[in-house]
Amino acid sequence: KARIFSGVQPSGTPTIGNYIGAMRGFVQLQDEYDATYCVVNQHAITVPQEPKRLKEMTRELAALYLAIGIDPNKSTIFVQSDVPAHTQSAWLILCHTGLGELERMTQYKDKAQKQEAVNAGLLAYPALMVGDIILHDAAYVPVGDDQRQHIELTRNFVDRFNNRYGDVLVKPEGIYPKAGARVMSLQDPMSKMSKSDANERGFVSMLDTPNQITKKIKSAVTDSIGEINYDKEAQPAIANLIEIYANLSDKSTDDIVQAYAGKGYGPFKTDLAELVVSVLEPIQTRYEKLLSSSELDDILHDGAIKANEQANQVLARMNKAIGIGY
Ligand code: AQP
Structure with missing residues (x-):
C-alpha cells in the first residue's frame, strides 16, 4: 500500500x-x-x-x-x-x-x-x-x-x-477534494473559513451546538439578488453555502439550485442548518465519550x-x- x-x-x-x-x-x-x-x-x-x-x-x-x-x-x-x-x-x-x-x-x-x-x-x-x-x-x-x-x-x-x-x-x-475544496467564511465569501477567525460567526466549528450552528448559518451573509443560483462570480456567498450543502449531502450543486428555485434564502438556510447538525451530532456524541477515556x-x-x-x-x-x- x-x-x-x-x-x-x-x-x-x-x-x-x-x-x-x-x-x-x-x-x-x-x-x-x-x-x-x-x-x-x-x-x-x-x-x-x-x-x-x-x-x-x-x-x-x-x-x-x-x-x-x-x-x-x-x-x-x-x-x-x-x-x-x-x-x-x-x-x-x-x-x-x-x-x-x-x-x-x-x-x-x-x-x-x-x-x-x-x-x-x-x-x-x-x-x-x-x-x-x-x-x-x-x-x-x-x-x-x-x-x-x-x-x-x-x-x-x-x-x-x-x-x-x-x-x-x-x-x-x-x-x-474535487468540488468545494475551499470553504469560505460565512461572513466574508472572499476569505477562507478558518478555525482561528476572531469573528466566530465566520465559521461553524465541529463542536458547535445545534443552536449555534443554526444561528451562524441563518446569519451568514448572502446578497440582494434573492434567488438561489450557483454563480461564484455574481453570488459568491450563496455559492459557498450551496457547496457546503452539496459536500455534506449526496446532492449535486444543480440538484440544490433546482430544489430551491423560487424559494428565497430562508428555507434554504433552514435546511442547510439541519443538514450540518445531522452530520455533526453523531460525531459529537462519539467525541464526548472518547475525550474522557x-x-x-x-x-x-x-x-x-x-x-x-x-x-x-x-x-x-x-x-x-x-x-x-x-
Ligand atoms: N476553509 C477551508 N476549506 C477547505 N479546507 C480547509 N483547510 C483549512 N481551511 C479550509 C484544510 O484543513 C487542513 C488543516 O488545516 P490546518 O489546521 O493545518 O491549518 P490551516 O490550513 O491554516 O487551517 P485553518 O482552519 O485556517 O487554521 P488556522 O485558523 O489556525 O490558520 C488542511 O489540509 C487545510 O488545507
Whole structure:
C-alpha cells in the first residue's frame, strides 16, 4: 500500500471547512492507503496560543480524529511533539531552502498581516510541514486547496535534495477534494473559513451546538439578488453555502439550485442548518465519550511509538546524506 500523511493544527476547534476540505477524506483514504495522521501542535505556536488551551486542543483534536471515523487499527494517529524527528528535520530542511521561497508563500503573507508581531517560526512553518511529510515517506498528502503552494514547495525541496544527495526522499503528491475544496467564511465569501477567525460567526466549528450552528448559518451573509443560483462570480456567498450543502449531502450543486428555485434564502438556510447538525451530532456524541477515556491516551502512545520508528529512519537517511555525525 502507498503511504499517505496529513495533519491538522490544534489552533482552534476544527471547522466544517477543515472537515470538508481535509479531515473527511482522511477517513475515506485509510482503507486504500497506509495512512498516518498527525496533530501538528508545534505548527500551532507560529501564532500566540494560551498554553493551557493549546494542551486541551491537542487532545481534543486527537479525539475528533477518532470520532470522525479514523480507525487506529488501520491508521497511525500521533501528536507531532511526541516525535522529535519532526522539528529536527525542519532544521535540515531550512538549511536547504531559500529565504525568498518562504517569503513567497501566500499563507505566510496572509497570516503575517493579521499579527502585531511576526515570529520567525511563521516564516519557517513550511519547512516543518515538509519534514512532517517526508519523514513518513508519504507518496500522497490529502489537504485542502489552500495548501497547494506548500505541497509544491515540498516537491521542489525533495527534487533539490535528491539531486544533490541521491535518491534519499520520496516525492509526495497532493490529493485535493474535487468540488468545494475551499470553504469560505460565512461572513466574508472572499476569505477562507478558518478555525482561528476572531469573528466566530465566520465559521461553524465541529463542536458547535445545534443552536449555534443554526444561528451562524441563518446569519451568514448572502446578497440582494434573492434567488438561489450557483454563480461564484455574481453570488459568491450563496455559492459557498450551496457547496457546503452539496459536500455534506449526496446532492449535486444543480440538484440544490433546482430544489430551491423560487424559494428565497430562508428555507434554504433552514435546511442547510439541519443538514450540518445531522452530520455533526453523531460525531459529537462519539467525541464526548472518547475525550474522557484512557483509550485515547493509549492510542496516542502507540501511535507515537510507530511514528518515531518510521520518522527516525528517514531522519537518519537525511543526516547520513548531508554528513551530519562523525
Ligand atoms: N476553509 C477551508 N476549506 C477547505 N479546507 C480547509 N483547510 C483549512 N481551511 C479550509 C484544510 O484543513 C487542513 C488543516 O488545516 P490546518 O489546521 O493545518 O491549518 P490551516 O490550513 O491554516 O487551517 P485553518 O482552519 O485556517 O487554521 P488556522 O485558523 O489556525 O490558520 C488542511 O489540509 C487545510 O488545507
